[in-house]
């Protein structure tokens with residue numbers, strides 16, 4: 620069994636990403652980076668990506684192709700400040716799921732590494 624199944628599959632990822640985007644919506648500096656008026660489509664893309672990354676359905680790549688996350692973030696100025704805002708909302712969202720610590724740890728670790736890799740602009 621992979622982490623996707625272990626933590627509860629689709630409904631868990633829906634809750635995680637929805638809570639995350641509520642945080643983004645309430646953070647004007649971070650929100651300003653998101654090009655679309657409606658955060659719904661961005662929410663869906665991130666959810667599909669995370670589901671795929673943690674061993675769930677591969678809908679993300681079927682619809683969007685290879686993730687190439689660094690390349691896809693080039694249009695957005697990801698500074699250390701933006702990275703920290705993004706991480707704060709994701710870690711809060713993760714905590715809101717009340718997952719067992721061992722699973723939370725695996726996800727937290729991934730988010731730290733990936734978010735740092737995406738920094739592309741000095742503060």
Ligand code: HEM
Pocket residue numbers: 649652653654655660661662664665668683688691692695696697701702703705706729730731733734737
């Ligand atoms: C663990 C770290 C992160 C992951 C896994 C991640 C993942 C993604 C994914 C999958 C997309 C959609 C790409 C596509 O299919 O077009 C996306 C878009 C985006 N990301 Fe990230 N991201 C991360 C960190 C960040 C950070 C630190 C920022 C900083 C502000 C950021 C800002 C954005 C913005 C503005 C978009 C465009 C929204 C959209 O239209 O989808 N991301 N990200």
